[in-house]
Amino acid sequence: MDKKLIKKLQRICGRENVFSRSLDLLLYSYDASMEKGSADVVVLPQTVSQIQELVRLAVAERIPVIARGSATNLSGGTIAPQGGMVIACTRMNRILEINTEDQIALVEPGVFNLDLQKALAEKGYFFAPDPASQKVSTLAGNAAMNAGGPHCLKYGVTVNHVTGLDFIGADGELYSIGGRTALTPGYDLTGIMNGSEGTFAIITRLVLRIMPLPEAVSTMLVSFADIDSAANAVSAIIARGIIPATLEFMDNLCIRTVVQSLQVDYPVDAAAVLIIEIDGPELSLASQNQEITAICRQHGASDVRLAKDEAERTALWAGRRGALGAMTRLKPSLVVFDGTVPRNRLPEALRTIHTICHELNIQYGTLLHAGDGNIHPILVYDERDADETARIRTGCEQIMKTCVDLGGTITGEHGVGMEKMAAMTLLFSPRDLEAMRKLKHVFDPENILNPGKIFPQLRVDFCL
Amino acid sequence: MKYNLLKLLGDLQSRHIYLDSDKLAPFTLRQTPPFALVEPDTVEAAVALLHACYREKGVVNVWGSGLHQNIGGLPSPFDIVLSSRGLNRLIEFSPENLTITAQTGMTLAELQQIVTASKLFAPLNPPNAGHATLGGLAAANSYGSFIQGFGSLRDFMLGGKAILADGSYIKFGGKTVKNVAGYDMCKLFIGSMGTLGLLTEVTLKLWPLPENIIVAKPVVKNLPDFENLAAILHHKALPLLAADCSFNLHNGDIDNLQLHYAFYTTAALDEGYLNYLRRLFPADTIWQKQGYKDYQAEPGSADNFFKTTPHDLVLEWIVPKSQLFTIIADLQQASNDLSGAIEFYGYPAAGIFYNKLKRSSFTEPGAFALALDKWRKKIHQAGGFLQVNNAPDDIKIVIEMWDLPPAVLAWQKKIKLEYDPTGVFAGGRFAGGI
Ligand SMILES: Cc1cc2nc3c(=O)[nH]c(=O)nc-3n(C[C@H](O)[C@H](O)[C@H](O)COP(=O)(O)OP(=O)(O)OC[C@H]3O[C@@H](n4cnc5c(N)ncnc54)[C@H](O)[C@@H]3O)c2cc1C
Numbered sequence: 001m002d003k004k005l006i007k008k009l010q011r012i013c014g015r016e017n018v019f020s021r022s023l024d025l026l027l028y029s030y031d032a033s034m035e036k037g038s039a040d041v042v043v044l045p046q047t048v049s050q051i052q053e054l055v056r057l058a059v060a061e062r063i064p065v066i067a068r069g070s071a072t073n074l075s076g077g078t079i080a081p082q083g084g085m086v087i088a089c090t091r092m093n094r095i096l097e098i099n100t101e102d103q104i105a106l107v108e109p110g111v112f113n114l115d116l117q118k119a120l121a122e123k124g125y126f127f128a129p130d131p132a133s134q135k136v137s138t139l140a141g142n143a144a145m146n147a148g149g150p151h152c153l154k155y156g157v158t159v160n161h162v163t164g165l166d167f168i169g170a171d172g173e174l175y176s177i178g179g180r181t182a183l184t185p186g187y188d189l190t191g192i193m194n195g196s197e198g199t200f201a202i203i204t205r206l207v208l209r210i211m212p213l214p215e216a217v218s219t220m221l222v223s224f225a226d227i228d229s230a231a232n233a234v235s236a237i238i239a240r241g242i243i244p245a246t247l248e249f250m251d252n253l254c255i256r257t258v259v260q261s262l263q264v265d266y267p268v269d270a271a272a273v274l275i276i277e278i279d280g281p282e283l284s285l286a287s288q289n290q291e292i293t294a295i296c297r298q299h300g301a302s303d304v305r306l307a308k309d310e311a312e313r314t315a316l317w318a319g320r321r322g323a324l325g326a327m328t329r330l331k332p333s334l335v336v337f338d339g340t341v342p343r344n345r346l347p348e349a350l351r352t353i354h355t356i357c358h359e360l361n362i363q364y365g366t367l368l369h370a371g372d373g374n375i376h377p378i379l380v381y382d383e384r385d386a387d388e389t390a391r392i393r394t395g396c397e398q399i400m401k402t403c404v405d406l407g408g409t410i411t412g413e414h415g416v417g418m419e420k421m422a423a424m425t426l427l428f429s430p431r432d433l434e435a436m437r438k439l440k441h442v443f444d445p446e447n448i449l450n451p452g453k454i455f456p457q458l459r460v461d462f463c464l
Numbered sequence: 465m466k467y468n469l470l471k472l473l474g475d476l477q478s479r480h481i482y483l484d485s486d487k488l489a490p491f492t493l494r495q496t497p498p499f500a501l502v503e504p505d506t507v508e509a510a511v512a513l514l515h516a517c518y519r520e521k522g523v524v525n526v527w528g529s530g531l532h533q534n535i536g537g538l539p540s541p542f543d544i545v546l547s548s549r550g551l552n553r554l555i556e557f558s559p560e561n562l563t564i565t566a567q568t569g570m571t572l573a574e575l576q577q578i579v580t581a582s583k584l585f586a587p588l589n590p591p592n593a594g595h596a597t598l599g600g601l602a603a604a605n606s607y608g609s610f611i612q613g614f615g616s617l618r619d620f621m622l623g624g625k626a627i628l629a630d631g632s633y634i635k636f637g638g639k640t641v642k643n644v645a646g647y648d649m650c651k652l653f654i655g656s657m658g659t660l661g662l663l664t665e666v667t668l669k670l671w672p673l674p675e676n677i678i679v680a681k682p683v684v685k686n687l688p689d690f691e692n693l694a695a696i697l698h699h700k701a702l703p704l705l706a707a708d709c710s711f712n713l714h715n716g717d718i719d720n721l722q723l724h725y726a727f728y729t730t731a732a733l734d735e736g737y738l739n740y741l742r743r744l745f746p747a748d749t750i751w752q753k754q755g756y757k758d759y760q761a762e763p764g765s766a767d768n769f770f771k772t773t774p775h776d777l778v779l780e781w782i783v784p785k786s787q788l789f790t791i792i793a794d795l796q797q798a799s800n801d802l803s804g805a806i807e808f809y810g811y812p813a814a815g816i817f818y819n820k821l822k823r824s825s826f827t828e829p830g831a832f833a834l835a836l837d838k839w840r841k842k843i844h845q846a847g848g849f850l851q852v853n854n855a856p857d858d859i860k861i862v863i864e865m866w867d868l869p870p871a872v873l874a875w876q877k878k879i880k881l882e883y884d885p886t887g888v889f890a891g892g893r894f895a896g897g898i
Contacts, residue, residue, distance in 0.1 A: 100699065101786035102847075124699065146644050157642060159651075160619050175871050180784040180847050182814040183605070183616060186868045186895050187660075187876050191618060191651030195644050212701040235560055241583060241672030280703065283736040284729075340640040344560035372642045373561070412642035420645070427645055428635070435634045436647045438882045442875070454646060 001040040005061060009043055009085075012053045017044040017091070028068070028086055032133075034335060034383075034393075035076030035418045039066060039086040046091050048166070048174065048204045055202060056172035058085055064451050067198040069110060069141030072133040074336050075417025077145065077197050081452040087202060089140055095119055098210070104163065104180050105208045109140030116208075125210045128155035131413070132321055140203040146195030148413035150246035150277075150320070153371035155211070157413070159194035164207035167193065167200075170444040180207055192439065197415050198450040200443035214279035217245070218289055219313045222296045223270035223303040227251060230272040231346040233299035234370040237276070237292055238343065244292070247371030248275040254323050254365040254378070261326035264319035267303060274370065275320050323367055324378065330363065331380035337396055339403035340412035343373040349406055353377050356398045360391045374412040375403070401426060416454045424456050472516040473500055480504055480550060491527065491545040494857070498525070499543045505550035507625075507633060507664055513546065514662065515631025517888050525890040526658040528600030529571065531593060534774075535604060535853050536657065537865045540892035548599045551664055556639075559584060563622065563639050565667040568599025575668075584670040585756075587614035589706075591770040599663045605655035608766060609706035612813040613728070614671065621650045625665040629884035639667050652879070657894045660883045674705060674728030677759040678738055679752040682723050682745050689746075690723065691789045694812055696744055698785070703727050703737070707813045710765055714805040716796055726759065769809040775823040777832070777855050779839075783848030785815045794842045795819070801835065802826075815848070823855075829862045836863055866895035 001020055009018045019025065019042040029038040040063075045051045058065045064084030071078045080086060093110040100123055105116060113127070113134035120126050130149035131137055137147070143165070148157045155161075164178030178190035193200055224230040234247055250258075250273050255266045266273060274296070278288050293304045307313035327334055341349045350366065357364045357379070367376040379395060381388045400410045400423045410416075410423045424433060433455060440447070440455075473481050480503040482488065488497040502524075504510040517524055525542040527533065528549070552569035559582040566575060572586075573594035579585055589608035593601065600606075602624075607616040614620070623637025636649030653663055684690045690709070705728045711721040729737045734753055742751070772778055783791050792808070799806050804825035810817035826832040836852065843850045849867040852859075868876065873896045880891075880898045891898050 102784040148642050156619055160615060177872055181782040183782055185849060185851055185866055186872055187656055187879055188618060188651040188654060189872060189875055191648060195648050212699050214701045239560055281740055283740060284733055287732050340642050342558060342561040342640060373640055374642045408640055409638045409643045409645045411645050413644055415644050416646060424646060431632045432634045432636065435628060436649065439647050442878045442882050
């Protein structure tokens with residue numbers, strides 16, 4: 001990148017916050033997806049006005065801008081396919097206000113989800129979206145991806161918990177939308193901004209809805225001897241009118257891997273386990289637990305283990321939360337596929353995925369946010385093996401198609417980014433996509449923000 | 465213009481085009497009936513109509529049940545009323561997945577009837593809205609007291625289909641709760657007041673129908689009593705279905721303060737819950753246990769409050785929860801300037817309140833405009849907003865009914881221009897004259 005430009009960036013953000021050496025750029029050239037692509041410069045602003053200046057400069061110089069949090073996204077959302085400037089917001093990580101009277105938290109974009117949860121827990125509150133990456137994923141990243149998580153079954157996804165945003169638009173201006181109230185009048189700009197994957201604006205502040213912690217929580221681990229029974233039990237629980245806080249599923253390979261890796265006490269011979277958590281007033285839990293246990297038994301559960309205390313509960317969750325990390329023991333690389341099917345099509349989806357992976361000789365384990373029909377087959381492979389990598393890509397394409405054929409979608413919570421751009425046509429007609437493009441045009445007519453994402457063939461007007 | 469439109473309608477050769485004045489009279493706005501009423505019963509017919517309007521510069525006003533036609537500013541002239549009532553089919557009801565997909569001409573009552581038969585419900589209860597269409601409810605983002613327990617349509621519309629101004633028929637979202645394939649276009653249409661497109665189909669997430677309802681009617685004599693109770697309930701995660709509050713304000717005095725809380729529970733748990741809740745409420749609270757059906761059947765005081773005449777002014781304000789009682793106190797003071805009473809109705813757990821005033825409380829429209837300015841300032845200072853939902857025409861002319869910050873309004877105008885550059889969808893009523 002032009003030295004003069006680097007100097008300008010250093011003047012805006014300070015030398016120590018601008019990186020353009022190739023080794024530094026390499027470190028920012030990937031995220032948690034299979035994609036790679038290096039930016040020309042990475043900057044880590046510390047104030048909103050720095051972001052504003054950066055965007056203004058980028059507009060003047062016609063440089064693509066890629067907003068970035070912790071880059072834990074699994075879709076290539078923070079890759080710079082045409083180079084450009086990465087604006088990483090991780091140094092803007094202050095919790096500005098926790099207001100339990102208004103039931104909102106005001107945060108900078110780079111605050112980690114779990115850091116907010118910890119601060120809230122001290123006050124008897126929580127922020128419902130809890131992606132499994134919460135230890136490191138940022139709240140702006142959560143909003144930009146409209147992230148989900150286990151507790152979204154009962155409480156909804158990120159967009160349901162963001163009431164307002166500040167952002168720097170593609171014109172370099174600072175805007176404030178939404179607010180501290182339950183609703184705001186006019187078109188729902190806050191809603192539109194969630195899930196826009198950094199293609200509309202750089203989020204600089206968020207107003208989040210927080211909720212009082214439930215009085216009591218109860219978690220159980222239910223084992224099944226076959227996968228279909230576990231999947232059917234999921235539908236049966238919901239059909240009985242019970243909406244647990246979480247309803248998570250792990251198959252045998254995941255179980256065995258977490259047991260080996262994390263020494264958790266899961267039944268290694270079970271074909272699948274469900275982690276079911278309910279919450280609410282203390283008095284409501286026992287009868288719900290009984291009912292859920294009975295339903296699971298009717299569907300062939302071989303064992304139902306209820307966490308007796310907080311330590312046991314944490315131990316039950318440790319396996320689920322650490323599952324992705326544990327799977328990396330199997331092979332050097334992995335793809336966490338993300339798709340959703342209507343809940344009652346889960347057994348069919350799982351059978352088809354099995355056939356696909358079997359035929360392509362792919363090793364995989366399955367995690368599900370089962371209550372939402374959100375499937376995460378984890379496909380492990382060795383990136384250096386071109387043939388295996390190609391089979392993985394084929395497998396993912398076929399699984400995406402399966403989800404669509406079963407009435408679901410190509411991504412439930414990980415977003416489109418680069419990885420699923422082409423697959424958008426499985427779901428949407430050119431007209432549907434054109435209607436979405438209009439929104440992009442409203443917010444970013446010059447296509448400067450995170451270009452080359454979401455749309456199958458979005459015209460790239462410029463690159464360095 | 466009319467010649468072209470006549471030709472356009474002739475070309476459509478639809479059975480559902482009405483030109484006679486009897487049929488058109490109910491759709492009169494600002495003393496002017498439309499030129500034609502079109503009630504397509506297929507999506508193709510609606511596409512053809514909008515496509516033709518786009519070509520011939522015809523302006524349509526989308527009409528569901530008409531419940532919301534008086535909301536907002538004065539409508540700009542339009543040629544055709546496009547009624548969605550003919551598009552009222554059930555597309556798919558999937559009790560196992562807790563979803564329903566229906567065309568937008570279906571009424572809320574029709575939808576609830578279908579889903580309650582399977583012990584499910586859509587937690588949507590805007591007052592007097594049983595006969596409102598799904599399209600109208602989504603376009604106005606209507607809500608009632610259930611917003612406090614379950615959020616608004618924004619939180620449970622999963623997908624849909626719409627016809628845009630140029631006649632292109634699009635789908636968005638899907639039928640699963642988790643779906644981030646592309647932009648969340650549902651959010652664009654919810655609350656857009658029919659200015660961006662004709663919604664033809666919606667998919668809604670459903671919830672298990674509450675088995676039993678525990679109703680608490682605390683006897684509170686004054687606002688401080690209410691404030692104390694609200695503070696106790698505020699930090700608790702309770703199974704709240706709805707909370708309603710109403711009172712009148714006259715010359716600074718509050719009377720007839722009524723509170724009505726509803727909690728959902730199961731038959732097995734209701735005794736336990738009742739004991740639990742009793743500890744939180746004042747001793748003389750009146751308690752009632754009922755099935756959901758009976759709870760729904762009781763005539764709500766919200767329905768009465770929202771039965772308005774053309775002479776009523778209805779204000780809606782939403783403030784951060786901590787500011788609720790400060791604002792009520794401010795309005796209490798302000799009411800001294802008025803000759804008539806102000807009625808209050810609200811959903812306190814969401815910080816939402818409505819005020820109803822008689823037009824006769826103000827001699828001049830200008831006097832109301834001044835008072836509104838004063839109240840808006842206070843509410844803005846508190847971090848909220850205040851919009852006027854209903855007002856007589858002489859008032860609508862002198863005030864801004866909506867309450868949007870200028871920058872937000874500017875975005876809104878850009879969006880409207882992008883999606884409807886020639887103004888096929890009638891404007892005027894929405895913020896900034898959109
Ligand atoms: C182990 C693991 C578990 C995961 N579990 C889940 C899960 O349970 N649920 C789930 O939904 N996801 C999950 N994810 C995916 C990922 O963590 C989420 O998408 C998360 O929200 C990304 O946050 P981030 O800070 O890493 O954002 P990044 O990956 O840095 O960015 C994500 C997107 O947001 C945009 N963005 C970032 N910051 C801004 C900003 N300030 N303004 C505008 N746009 C911005 C980027 O341009 C990009 O498009 C998981 C990932 C991993 C690795």
